[in-house]
Amino acid sequence: MILNIVDRHKLILDKLEEQGFVNVNDLSQEFNVSLVTIRKDLKLLEDRKLLFRSHGRAIPVNPYITEHYVHVKEKLHAKEKTRIAIEAGSNLEPNDSIIIASGTSVIEFAKHIKQMEGLTVLTASLNTALILSENPNIDVIQLGGTVRRSSSSVVGPIAEKMLADLTFTKLFLGVDGIDIEYGLTTTNIMEASLNKQMIKAAQKIIVLADSSKFGRKGFGKICGIEDVDQIITDSGIDKKTKARLFELGINVTIA
Template sequence: MLLNIAERHKLILKKLENDGFVEVADLSQEFGVSLVTIRKDLKALEEKNLLFRSHGRAIPSNPYTTEHHVNIKEKINKKEKTRIAIAAGLILKPNDSIIIASGTSVIEFAKHLKPVEGLTVLTASLNTALILAENPNIDVIQLGGIVRRSSSSVIGPTSEKMLKEFTFTKLFLGVDGIDIDFGLTTTNSMEASLNKEMIKAAQKIIVLADSSKFGKKGFGKICGLEDVDQIITDKKLDHKIKEKLEELGIDVTLA
């Protein structure tokens, strides 16, 4: 007996919750209906904001992130970002020379950073530089370049060229999206380009990102996950994603 529309929709959403995605061809075969019928089902569910259609499949939500001003983003998942920031500070070592990129997670890191002996910080973030400059025990280097107002940070060829003159022990990187297959992304292509140069200049790459960033994609690709050494996130991270990251050799810290 064929399922009616309501029954199909209920089962589609259940499979989506359990598996994280559904395939049009698989649903067509399982329900005994045409591909066209399944596409209509998925379109109807998408119009109700219950899923997002993409290349013959559907996933729970739109993976593409949009750009917001840093003043808005810093209020999102504030408690999680604070715990991530504190955990990140624990891995600093005496005489570390580190890069702090841009974004609200790394600004929070700067706010809670307790300096170790001989700490040098280079940053693209204007807010981070101002926060750390108040501490006489930290040597702060501000990258120059084009000011990106939405993130209160610098980007462009001047900052990229400056990075080539240094080498660092650690990079603390904030991102807009982390996708298991596509890697790390940000909403701005010039920022992505600067982040690539930061990765080249650092010995260890540490990503600070709350769990809402996983499964998301931004416009500009920074790198694949093979370049990442450690991710510090919060305890809401899906355990399946954590397992996949660890299989890739990434140290995952849940704060």
């Protein structure tokens, strides 16, 4: 029995929800229709924003991220970011010397840092530096460099050079995308380069990322997933993704 187009589309979307992807060849064989027919089906579903086609297969959403200004991003998943920020604060210890990178998740983290004896913070984020400078018990070091207006943070060789001779206990890193196979990414290649230097300078890498960041990719790769010690996220993370991260030895904390 050959399925009509409505039935095919329903089954394709059901499989996509169940598996996380569908393959053109597999669908052609299962539905007993040509590859051309399946490609047309996927094109129609993509036009309706129901999936994203990529290299002979389809996935639920477009994994590639476009850049947005920080004042726009801070409104997205705001409740989740607040819970993540509060949880991140429990990782701080007296006399820590930490790096806070850039992004809305780490800015929210800065807002929730409580009194901490001997805390030193180096940051690329102008907003983070301003927030923490109001706390008399925190020593704040602002990285120099070229200001990215979209993120209100600095990038470039001056910032990277400042990190060369410094060592920190922890890095709190915000990212635009987390792909288990590909790694951590951001939308800006210069920011990715600075983040790499931050990773080299820190003993423990803690990623603050709401669950919408999983399965996404930005333009600039920061590092592989194996370089991460801990990810603090929300309950929206997929169970399979969470299990895979545990298998890789990464501490996943749900805020």
